[in-house]
Amino acid sequence: MGIIEFELQKVVNAPADQVFTRLADINGHNDWMPAKGSIRKHSEQTSPGAPGPGTTYVDQTKMGEAPGEIEVFEPSRRLVYHWWDQGRGGRLKYEGWPAYTLEEQADGTTLVRHDARIQTYGIYNLAVPMFRVMAKKERTVTLGALAASFD
Secondary structure, eight states: OEEEEEEEEEEEOOOOHHHHHHHHHTTTHHHHSSSSOSSSEEEEEEEEOOTTTTOEEEEEEEEEEEEEEEEEETTTEEEEEEEEETTTSSSSSEEEEEEEEEOTTTOOOEEEEEEEEEEOOGGGGGHHHHHHHHHHHHHHHHHHHHHHHHH
């Protein structure tokens, strides 16, 4: 299997609780995530209630549908999503864990540490170099859009 891991950082001009709320609001992603420069087209929460551990969602992307769930939910501190893509037979092709660790700064801004992990399986291991480039671009665009949504 192939594994891709990296971390990006961005300072966001808002307190950590507001940044966390924006990141956890899956349906709200459609309001601030970029329409250009991203493979994501639309996100939708698929389980009822407020976001929390186990909340499910589906992302519509240029590559198809990617279901997922919230894996870690620590308000104002840490949020980890887990998404996956399966073949027709149910075998995993690849899966990812985009995570956000928030550190509120003395000036009221928030340092967002965005770490990403992607795991590939089978023939998709050959695509690890391409996935690495795509993932870094996607995650950089996402962090930029998050910061811009508070400006």
